[in-house]
Amino acid sequence: MFKTLATLINGQNARAEDRVRDAFAIELIDQKIRESEGSLRAAKSTLASLIQRQRAEEKQHNALRARISDLTTRAQEALESDREDMAAEAARAIATMENELTVRAETLNRLDQKVLRLRSSIETGHRRIIDLKQGAIQARAVRREQSIQMQMVKTGATHGSVEEAEELIQRVLGRDDPFERTEILADINHELEGGTITDRMADAGFGGATRSTADDVLARLKSSKK
Template sequence: MFKLFVTLLRGRNADAADALTNTLALPILRQQLRDCAGGVETARRAVAMVMAYAERERKAAARISAQLADLETRALDALAKGRDDLATEAAGAIAQLEAEATTTARALATYDAEIAHLRAVLADAEARLRDLQRGQRLAIATDHTQRLHGAAAVATLNEAEATLARLQERQSNTEAARAAVLELSASTNAEAMQNRLAAAGCGAPLRPDAATVLQRLKARAA
């Protein structure tokens, strides 16, 4: 029994959590999109930083290449002039520059590959963010429409219609009562006038008098 109670409690908690999540879905979505937009902006800055590093390596490679060309030219000139000592020193410097050029080329290749990868990831994230933002606008519009046609609005409309029906019924009853009063008043006035005319001897009497009753009884006795 206790296990069943715990299961029921967990179920109610889950239902309450789901209901709360559904109620707060739009605020949650707005915050999630703000987080996504912040992540995309961070990714843009990361791509820009890597591109700056790559550009620095590219400039270093160009500088090394220019230095190598200049040193080789000067070393050849030293050899031509019989300055083997200077040519030997130049060869050592050229070897160091070539090693640095190799390292720079590798770094540049790594940066270029990373830039291509980050750009692809960023493009996908931007596209998904745009889709989410369009979906959010649609969800907001749909939510507003549903609120307009929601149960609360329908209930309010129903209540207003019921109130109007009661008002119209009351007005109709009032008009009917007024018409009845007027009719009754007219009828009463007519009867009063008839009684007055009959009492004055105008026309046949409305009520039998004693003489008329006596004459009718004599006729029956005969």
């Protein structure tokens, strides 16, 4: 029972955390970008220190090689002048410097490797931050679109509302014209009262005319000109 409750509580906490992360996703992205940029700045500072140390080590290494070369020449000249005592002293100094040169060469090699690895890591981190910033721009665009969609839902400007409005418009436009309805009713009443058959018989020449025709108007016009 206790394990079941613990599982449910953990699941609820996880869902709550997901909701918070979704709600503040843009802010979290910006924060992670700032943290990444901070780490990148620290890495660049470390790289600068390593390069500075590397250059100093190279200078000391080159200076030591020059001293060894110079002292070797002097020792050879001492031997040629039968000053073996000075040549031996120079040889001891050269041996010490050669040992130091070996240590400095190893140190310089390790620095070269560290600089190379750190430079590669910085370049990779820089590209990833650029990708993150591009992703953040896309995320903001999506969030704005979602916000607009939510606003449309709140204001009722949804697909269902549009269809409902269109249906109402069609209902209004599809209603019968009351004036046309009145005219049709008048015609029906006229037919029921026998008016229509009377007019047709009068037009056929049976009985007097019940209405004025174009022929009547034309005949009247001709007679008025005589």
